[in-house]
Amino acid sequence: MPNPRQRLPLFGLMAAIALFLKPEACLARNLNSDCGSSMCGSVEIRNPFRLTTQPSRCGDHRYELECDSDNRTSLVMKNGRFYVRNISYETRTATKFIYSDQGVVSYGRNFTSESYRMQAVDANLISKDDNCSLPRNSFSFDEGDGCKVPYSLRTPYQMMYLVNCTTPMESSLYINASRCSTSSSQSSGSFFYFLPMENPAEKFDESCTIDAAVPIMVRNISGMSTSEIYQKLSLGFEIESDLGFRLTLGFCYEDRPFLLMLQSLLYALQTYADSFVHFLFNGPRIFQNTYYAPRSTNVLCVGATGGVILARYFLGMCCLFALVTHKWRRRHLSADDTIEIFLKRQHGLMPIRYSFHEISGFKEKLGEGGFGSVYKGRLRSGYLVAIKLLSKAKANGQDFISEVATIGRIHHVNVVKLIGFCVEGSNQALVYDFMPNGSLDRIIFAEENKTIISWRKMFEISLGVAQGIEYLHHGCDMQILHFDIKPHNILLDENFIPKVSDFGLAKLYSTDDSIVSLTAARGTIGYIAPELVYKNIGGVSYKADVYSFGMLLLEMVGRRKNLNAFVEQLSQIYFPFWIYGRYSQGEDIEMEGITDDEKMMVRRMVITAFWCIQMKPTDRPSMRKVLEMLESDVELLQIPPKPFQLPCDISSKDQTSNIPSEDQTSPLLDSADKITLQIM
Known part of the structure; x- marks a missing residue:
């Protein structure tokens, strides 16, 4: 015997068949039940009508009737009561059709349509006690707590006002409504008239007020006498309606818009199924404009199709947004977890972990690099610090780990000191010693140097940078390759002592490794070693930092960028090329206010730089x-071979595709632009 889970698909299939074959069966009579017929006097009352004495589940409450002690059936409306003389019911059967140029072809299923006809009269007009009563009950088409009941008066009919005026009306539009010759109302100063409802507003007298809206079964009351009007009113009026599917459901769509939408979707599915069946039995004539459905069916089908398509794309966009958000959160949570695991393993690190509340400032921006912005801050103790906020766009955790793992184990006078760090979720910051004199590039590249330092101090700065890099290569238990030596990453304290900083691209290797492996070039164009770009020049090692240091020395000597297209002389555009030509010919560069000792210092810096920027590592x-x-003494230094001479073991492919000819102004910079680098 199959278990309940195996029966579920069968139930679903049966439900789908029921929707296509008889969609109204899924909705009809869910809220109201047919409790059979009842009698009140000679009036038969059945669904959708109900008596107030019946259970609430019976019939439709919008079609509620009362049965009084005299067995008279009353239709009670908001502004009046009407006696029901008779209700006749009729059930008609109709068939769906296909319309084609060959005629009308029946293809669909039959459906039923219920209708009724009610005869009612104003309760005041059939009173046994007073034959002078006026029709003071108003008939309304809108009943049932704002849900419109499909009442319709049988043609011919006209709606007229019963108006109460304080003065007699002489206009022929006003027909006397008092049917008694002596009326107590007239003696009291009230005059009643019948006035057609379509009467223009400007002809409605200000002394008159409306008492009731009365239906009468004539086309026009103009020219009728009072007795003729009352004769027609005594016959009552007839209400008729084609209930159709709306009344079969037994509820009000205006109160339940979801059910109205559901009904529309069900009939759209049914229409598609009918069209498909017609296509199977009648062939492709449907594509030859030989078949067309009613306009309402086309609108319904188009609306249903558009709704399904919009719902599908809306749900798809929601799912895509949720997936992207989930992936983004998982990626950042993974990076955060990686950082936390790293910090737990580094028990011997000196830097202190701070919270962002323990550091004030973040208002004065000191600079900006590829991995974030640097701000001036202050610890609670009053100690000034530089705070590097890592950029969220690149804060995958690796740059943070690289700097903490590298600088955390370094203690040297020429290497920036990492005081602490902050990690709160995806927000990461590094806390360094504050350097009052900023970075070296602000001194050597500024057009108007506010801080002028002597050539001796410049030479001392070059010595300090060299000592810091030498410590990174050989002073620790692991060799640290910086890969981004440049003036921007050389900081100066209050005494202009240089500090090598920014270890975001740094890598740690064993001291036994003479050649290291890199999956991609890293560094800054203009300082990057050629072996990081060209594969056949040599292996990557600590000599890459030596090359960057040589380019740094030349910029310190020239106090300008090595590549400068705005210099006066064309030959000085690429400074290393120009200055090598001067020194190889025994000429010095002209400098104002320089002593002989300082000239020797500058010469040592230049010759040393030439050796550092040799092509082969x-x-x-x-x-x-x-x-x-x-x-050493400058006399002991020899000028090396031309640093820009291409080695003979470079393949012809590299020469043609990557390396420019020797007579170009910037042989390294031009080719480096073609390579995708990690630039800071």
Whole structure:
């Protein structure tokens, strides 16, 4: 015996068949039941009508009738009561059709349509006690708590006002409504008239007020006498309606818009099914404009199709948005978890973990790099610090881990000190010593140097930077390759002592590794070593930092960018090329206000730089040798071969595709632009 789960698909199939074959069966009579017929006097009362004495589930409450002690049936409306003389019911059967150019072809299923006809009269007009009563009960088409009942008066009919005037009306539009010759109302100063409802507003006298809206079964009351009007009113009026599917349901759509939409969708499905059946039995003539459905059916089908398409795309967009949000949160949560795991493992780190509440400031911006912005801040103790807020766009956790893992183990006078860090969710910040004199590029590149330092101080700065880089390469248990030595990353304290900073691109390697592996080039164009771009020049090692240091030395000597298209002389556009030509010919560069000792210092810086920027990594000295060259006598230094001479072992493919010819102004910078780099 199949279990309940196996029977579920069968139930679903049966429900779908029921929707296509008889959609109204899924909705009809869910709220109101047919409790059979009842009699009140000679009037038969059945669904949708109901008596007030019947259970609430019977009939439709909008069609509620009363049965009084005299067995008279009353239709009670908001502004009056009407006696029901008779109700006749009729059930008609109709068939759906296809209309074609060959005629009318029946193809659909039969459906039923119920109608009724009610005869009612104003309760005041059939009173046994007073034959002078006026029709003071108003008939309304809108009943049932704002839900419109489909009452319709049988043609011919006219609606007229019963108006109460304080003065007699002489106009022929006003027909006397008092049927008694002596009326107590007239003696009291009230005059009643019948006035057609379509009477223009400007002809409605200000002394008159409306008492009731009365229906009469004539086309026009103009020219009728009072007795003729009352003769027609005594016959009553007839209400008729085609209930159709609306009354079969037994509820009001205006109160339940969802059910109205559901009915429309069900009939749209039924129409599509009927059209498909017609296509199977009548062939492709449907595409030859030989078949057309009623306009209402087309509108319904188009509306249903558009609704389904819009709902589908709306749900799709919601699901896509939820998926993207979930992926984004998972990625950031994964990065946050990676950072927390890293911090738990670094028990021996000196930096302190701060909260963002423990640091004030963040108003004065000191600078901005590829991994975030740097602000001036202050600890609670009053100590000034520089706070580097890592950019969320690149804060995948690796740059934070790289800096903390690298600088956290470094203690050197020429390397910036990491005081602490902040991690709160995806917000990450690094806290450094504050450097009052900013970075080196502000001094050597500024058009108007506010801070002028001597050539001796410039030489001391170059020595300090070299000592800091040499410590990174050989002073720790792991060699640290910076990969981004440039003036922007050299900070100066209050005494102009240089500090190597920004270790976002740094990598840690074993001291035994002479060659390291990198999956992609990293650095800044203009300072990046050629072996990071060209594969056949040599392996990547600490010599990459040596090359960057050589480019830094030349910019310190020239106090300008190595590549400058705005210099006066064309030959000075690329400074290393120009200055090598001067020194190789035994000429010095002209400098104002420089002593002989300072000239020797500058010459040592230039020659050392030439050795550092040799094309092959094997031709460059180590940082320990660089320090010796900077501190030795200038007479002992020899000018190296031209740094820009291409090595013979570069393949012809590299020469044609990546490396420009020797006579170009900037052989490295032009080719480096073609390579995708990680630029800071």
